[in-house]
Amino acid sequence: MDKQDIFKTLKDTLVEQFELDPAKITPEARLSEDLDLDSIDAVDLVLKLQEITGRKVSPEQFREVRTVGDVQTVIEQIMAVNK
Amino acid sequence: MLRRVVITGMGGLTALGHDWTVIRGNLHNRRSGVKYMEEWSGFKDINTRLAAPVAAFDLPSQYNRKTMRSMGPVAILSTRATELALENAGLLGAPILTSGSTGIAYGACAGSAEPVIAFGHMAKTGSLHGVTSNTYMQMMSHTGAVNISLFFGITGRIIPSSSACTSGSQAIGFAYETIKFGKQVVMIAGGAEELSLGPSAVFDTLFAASTRNDAPGTTPRPFDRDRDGLVVGEGAATLILEELEHARQRGATIYAEIVGFGCNADGSHMTQPNTSAIAKVMQLALEDAALSSQAIGYVNAHATGTKLGDVAESVATHEVLGSRMPISSLKSYFGHTLGACGSLEAWLTIEMMRDNWFAPTMNLDNLDPECAELDYLTGNGRNFEVEYVMSNNFAFGGINTTLIFRRWGS
Numbered sequence: 001m002d003k004q005d006i007f008k009t010l011k012d013t014l015v016e017q018f019e020l021d022p023a024k025i026t027p028e029a030r031l032s033e034d035l036d037l038d039s040i041d042a043v044d045l046v047l048k049l050q051e052i053t054g055r056k057v058s059p060e061q062f063r064e065v066r067t068v069g070d071v072q073t074v075i076e077q078i079m080a081v082n083k
Numbered sequence: 084m085l086r087r088v089v090i091t092g093m094g095g096l097t098a099l100g101h102d103w104t105v106i107r108g109n110l111h112n113r114r115s116g117v118k119y120m121e122e123w124s125g126f127k128d129i130n131t132r133l134a135a136p137v138a139a140f141d142l143p144s145q146y147n148r149k150t151m152r153s154m155g156p157v158a159i160l161s162t163r164a165t166e167l168a169l170e171n172a173g174l175l176g177a178p179i180l181t182s183g184s185t186g187i188a189y190g191a192c193a194g195s196a197e198p199v200i201a202f203g204h205m206a207k208t209g210s211l212h213g214v215t216s217n218t219y220m221q222m223m224s225h226t227g228a229v230n231i232s233l234f235f236g237i238t239g240r241i242i243p244s245s246s247a248c249t250s251g252s253q254a255i256g257f258a259y260e261t262i263k264f265g266k267q268v269v270m271i272a273g274g275a276e277e278l279s280l281g282p283s284a285v286f287d288t289l290f291a292a293s294t295r296n297d298a299p300g301t302t303p304r305p306f307d308r309d310r311d312g313l314v315v316g317e318g319a320a321t322l323i324l325e326e327l328e329h330a331r332q333r334g335a336t337i338y339a340e341i342v343g344f345g346c347n348a349d350g351s352h353m354t355q356p357n358t359s360a361i362a363k364v365m366q367l368a369l370e371d372a373a374l375s376s377q378a379i380g381y382v383n384a385h386a387t388g389t390k391l392g393d394v395a396e397s398v399a400t401h402e403v404l405g406s407r408m409p410i411s412s413l414k415s416y417f418g419h420t421l422g423a424c425g426s427l428e429a430w431l432t433i434e435m436m437r438d439n440w441f442a443p444t445m446n447l448d449n450l451d452p453e454c455a456e457l458d459y460l461t462g463n464g465r466n467f468e469v470e471y472v473m474s475n476n477f478a479f480g481g482i483n484t485t486l487i488f489r490r491w492g493s
Contacts, residue, residue, distance in 0.1 A: 019148045040152070043216035051212070 006075050010068065013048055027069035035068075045071070053078055088262045089491065091335040092172025092323030093430045095164045095273075098135040098316055098417050102167075103434045109416070110431075110442040110464075116417050117299040117314050129284050131292040133299055135316035135418030136278050153220040154230050155195025156277035157319075157422075161227030162234050164319035165189075165271055169235065172323040173335060174269070185269040186239030188258040189228040189321075190250030191422035196279035198222035227275050239267050245422065248385070249346075249478035250274040251320065252425025255486055256344035258324045268326045273426035275319030282421060283315045289354060291389045303388030303419070304446035305412035306397065306454050313387040316418025320427040339433045342471070343372025343487030354479055356392050361399035361483050365475065368485035369403075372471075376404050379487070380469025381441055382457075383432040385476045386412035387419045394453045396475065401455035409467070411460040415445035425476045425484065432474050433488055439468045 001009070011025045020035055031037045037045070042065075046057050049071075055078040065071055095101065098116025099109040109116075116135035123132050142163060154162065169175045179185055198221045201213035220226060225243035232241060240261065244254040251274025258270035276282075286292035293312040295302040304310035330337055345367030349360035369376060382400060386393050400408060413428050420427055435441045443464040450459060474486045 036149070040216045047211075047215055 001079060003072070003076070006079070007072055009052060010072055010075065013045075013052065014068070017044065017048055025068055027067065027072065029068045030066055031068070031071070032066075049075060055079065084265070086263050086265055087327035088259045088324050088341045089327050089330050090322050090338045090341065090433065090488075091325045091330050092168040092174065093321070093338060093433065094167025094171050095318060095320030095427055095430055096137050096140050096160055097318045097320070097427065098137055100138060101140055106431065107434070107438065113443075113445050114416070115300040115445065116316065117302065119296060119299050123280060126280060129280070129287050130294045131283055131287050131314070132296040133293055133302065133314045134278055134283060135314055135420075137317040150234060153217045153226070153233070155197060155221035155226065157191045157195050157275050158221065158226045158230040160277060160319035161189055161191070161273070161275040161321075162230050164273060164275065165231050165235070165321040168271070168273070168321035168323050172325070174323060179269055181236040181238055183238045184267055185237055185271065186241060186258070186261060186267040187228050187231050187237055187271045188242040188244050188254040188261070189231060189271065189273055189275075190244035190246060190254050191224075191227050191275045191277075192247050192250065192282060193245065194222040194224055194226040195277060196281055231271060237271065244274070246482050247478040247480070248419070248421050249425055249476045249482045249484045250422035251427065252429065252474065252476040252484040252486055253346060253482070255322055255324070255341070255426060255429055256346055256484055259341045259344050262324055262326050268329050270324040271321060272324055273319065273321035274422045274424070276317055276420050276422040278315070278317035286313060286315065293388065301446055303414055305384065305386035305388045305415055305444050306393050306450055306459060307447045308449040308451045310388045310390070310393070310451070312389055313414070314418035316414075316420040318417065318420045318423045318427055320423055320430045322426060322430060337491045338437065339491050340489040341486065342489045343368040343374065343485070345371060345485040347483050349481035349483070352481060356395035356477060357481060358395045358399045358402075360481065361396060361475070361477065362402045364483035364485045365399065365403040365473070368473070368487050372487045374471065374487065378471050379404055379408070379473050380467070381432075381436070381472045382408055382410040383428050383472065383474040384410050384412040385424075386444070387414050392477070393451065396477070397454040397457055401457055406456040407458055409441065409458045409460055409465065411442055411444040411464070413442065415447070416442070425474075428476070429474050429486055429488070432472050436469060436472050436488065436490055440464055440466050
């Protein structure tokens with residue numbers, strides 16, 4: 001999966017899972033302020049990402065995540081670990 | 084100082100409609116909510132194929148992903164029934180709801196069934212597949228009560244009353260006492276039950292579920308000689324209880340007053356009804372209301388249509404209230420809605436009292452000679468005016484409840 005594929009998968013997941021407007025999902029979009037996702041949603045996002053990637057996301061990796069771009073970086077990191 | 088408690092809002096979702104006008108029409112026409120469940124045909128070990136599912140209902144736009152993510156079907160039923168009741172009370176969006184003076188007493192047999200599968204999968208395989216942040220929130224026994232709290236911003240006390248078939252009646256009783264003793268001004272009280280195969284399988288195992296699979300409209304048959312068990316139903320009903328002076332000050336419509344509540348346990352058997360404990364709970368409610376048995380004009384029976392239950396209840400009712408007592412069971416229309424039946428039957432009993440017409444027990448063609456002498460309403464029901472009505476409910480574990488309502492404005 002390249003960067004573009006990852007972003008597309010992430011965008012599709014956010015749209016499907018949280019009923020979000022696709023136009024709002026940009027790398028800069030803030031999960032809380034712009035997309036109205038909260039801590040409960042973040043947990044479900046992590047669970048979904050684990051399901052898609054087949055890799056475990058550690059709590060530390062997700063702690064600093066604020067934007068869609070940050071989520072993408074985490075996915076890239078966990079995908080790279082077992083490359 | 085003890086407060087008087089009145090009912091200022093009522094609403095629900097049932098197999099026979101979602102407002103009194105529609106339900107009344109169906110009761111008058113003796114329409115049954117019981118259906119043959121085609122989708123259960125794959126469950127070979129279960130004999131009953133009957134249930135009374137709630138009729139289709141719409142959810143307004145405020146029911147979205149975020150407000151519904153913690154809700155399974157039972158919480159959706161609880162919340163929507165409560166919204167209808169609050170609307171009926173003229174309290175939707177009222178400041179009193181979020182002030183801390185409004186509380187909730189609500190229950191069901193359990194939380195939703197679907198999430199249990201995810202945790203069962205986890206226990207068997209070690210995999211968390213299917214478990215999300217909200218799986219437990221939908222499964223926990225107080226899911227209905229707290230989802231109501233979140234949806235309407237209720238900040239008062241929460242009394243989960245999940246006690247199987249007395250969930251709805253205990254909710255009303257505990258809510259009544261909460262206002263009576265000045266702890267809250269308004270209480271949202273009720274019960275709900277989502278349809279799942281589990282409860283039907285439980286009664287099937289106990290040989291207490293009806294297996295008249297080829298004739299859904301003829302069962303259950305409370306008090307009838309040829310009854311063969313209960314049918315599980317689905318639904319929810321909420322009553323809005325309010326301190327009398329508060330209701331008067333805001334000019335609320337008052338539907339009835341709650342004057343008595345009795346609650347006890349037989350302490351003797353998990354499933355076998357106990358006549359003396361049932362008689363005792365009716366006496367407790369009469370004492371609470373400071374009424375003699377002569378004051379009661381109609382009894383809404385728990386009567387589920389099982390062999391043991393109907394007999395024990397009729398004998399106890401006869402012992403306390405005498406053979407002149409008019410009595411009928413709504414379970415012949417809605418099936419046994421378990422966690423919902425206490426509040427559903429309270430709601431409809433109050434509506435019948437206001438209409439001066441009481442529905443007959445459907446399918447009661449030949450009284451079981453073992454049932455005690457009472458004035459069983461059959462045929463087209465009966466028109467009469469009463470001052471006080473009683474509603475009885477009993478649950479697994481030996482819990483019994485009696486509620487007494489007084490006509491308002493008489």
